Amino acid sequence: MAYIxxxxxxxxxxxxxxxxxxPTTFQSRDGKWYGYAPAAEDxxxxxxxxxxxxxxxxxxxxxxxxxxxxxxxxxxTAEDVRERNKKGVLNxxxxxxxxxxxxxxxxxxxxxxxxxxxxEVGEKPRTSDYQRIRQGVQRLRNYAHxxxxxxxxxxPLNSFQKYNDIEQIQKDCFDIYVGNKKNIAYAxxxxxxxxxxx
Numbered sequence: 699m700a701y702i703x704x705x706x707x708x709x710x711x712x713x714x715x716x717x718x719x720x721p722t723t724f725q726s727r728d729g730k731w732y733g734y735a736p737a738a739e740d741x742x743x744x745x746x747x748x749x750x751x752x753x754x755x756x757x758x759x760x761x762x763x764x765x766x767x768x769x770x771x772x773x774x775t776a777e778d779v780r781e782r783n784k785k786g787v788l789n790x791x792x793x794x795x796x797x798x799x800x801x802x803x804x805x806x807x808x809x810x811x812x813x814x815x816x817x818e819v820g821e822k823p824r825t826s827d828y829q830r831i832r833q834g835v836q837r838l839r840n841y842a843h844x845x846x847x848x849x850x851x852x853x854p855l856n857s858f859q860k861y862n863d864i865e866q867i868q869k870d871c872f873d874i875y876v877g878n879k880k881n882i883a884y885a886x887x888x889x890x891x892x893x894x895x896x
Contacts, residue, residue, distance in 0.1 A: 699734055699735070699736065699737060699872070699873055699876045699877075700717070700734065700735050700736065700737045700738065700743065700765065700767050700876075701732050701733065701734050701876050701879055702717060702732070702733050702734075702735070702743060702745060702763065702765065703730045703731070703732050704724060704730065704731045704732075704733065704745070704747060704759075705729075705730055705731075706730075706731055706749055707751070708729075709751045709752045709753075710731070710749045710750070710751050711750060711751060711752050712749070712750040713726070713731040713733075713747055713748070713749050713750075714747070714748050715733065715745065715746045715747035715748050716744075716745075716746050717733050717734075717735035717743055717744070717745055718735055718736070718738055718743055718744050719744070720735040720736060722734055722735055724747065727879075731747075732879065733745075733747075734876065737767055737768065737769055737770075738767075738769075739769050741764055741765055741766055741767060741769070742762060742763070742764055743762070743763045743764075743765055744760075744761075744762050745759075745760065745761050745762070745763060746758070746759070746760045747759050747760075766798075766802065767802070768798075768799040768802055768803055768868060768869075768872050769795060769799070770799070770865040770866070770868055770869040770872075771785060771792070771795075771861075771862075771865055772862050772865045772866045772869060773785075773862070774786065774858035774859075774861060774862050775858070776858070778858065779858055785858075786858065788861065789819070790817035790818055790819050790820075790821060791817075792861070793814075793817040793823065793827075794815050794816070794817050796831060796861075796864060796865065796868070797813035797814055797815055797817075797830075797831060797834070798813065798815050799865070799868045799872075800813050800831065800834035800835060800837075800838065800868065801813040801815070801834075803838055803868060803871055803872050803875065804834065804837065804838065806872075806875055807838070807841050807842070807871070807875060809837050809838070809841060811833075811834040811837055811838070812830060812834070813830070813834065814827065814830070825853075828853055828854065828855050829853070831855070831864070832850055832851070832853065832855070835850050835864050835867050835868065836850045838867060838868060838871040839867050839871065841871060842870070842871045842874040842875065843867065843870055843871065843874075844870050844874070846870075847866065847867055847870040847871075848863040848866055848867060849863075850863075850864070850867065851863050851864060
């Protein structure tokens with residue numbers, strides 16, 4: 699899930715639109731309006747918004763943004779490995795994505811997570827690289843996880859299932875973070891599943 703913040707004049711009372719053709723109603727918080735949509739693998743987001751001010755005036759805005767947001771691959775299969783397709787082999791792109799996800803989600807959650815983001819084709823990870831990846835993923839899991847979130851895989855990281863688990867942990871942590879950002883305050887009180895509003 700991606701969330702995109704849009705600045706708007708202070709007299710705006712309603713913002714709606716679409717992100718990559720996904721309709722969304724934007725939510726106001728801390729002087730910005732936030733919209734939510736599925737994450738895009740290429741980190742490109744086409745944004746169209748309609749704004750209405752307190753006097754009822756309507757305006758539109760359209761732009762394309764490039765946001766460096768986490769992207770996850772959690773559906774590798776044994777068939778991918780047999781076919782040696784792009785999901786079936788570990789490559790520099792995978793390592794860069796996994797380490798960048800650790801760093802980006804950690805930064806959002808105010809966690810310091812080291813990473814290497816310049817893996818090149820042919821470069822082979824060392825034991826210390828795998829250890830760094832596992833430690834980063836463990837920090838994310840310690841920060842936020844669901845009952846269904848897998849445990850951090852043990853070394854060696856040598857199977858497609860282990861990489862599915864690593865990216866599922868990252869995805870769950872990021873989804874929880876974004877979900878918390880989506881909480882809305884009504885009249886200064888938060889709806890928290892009590893069965894109504896205070």
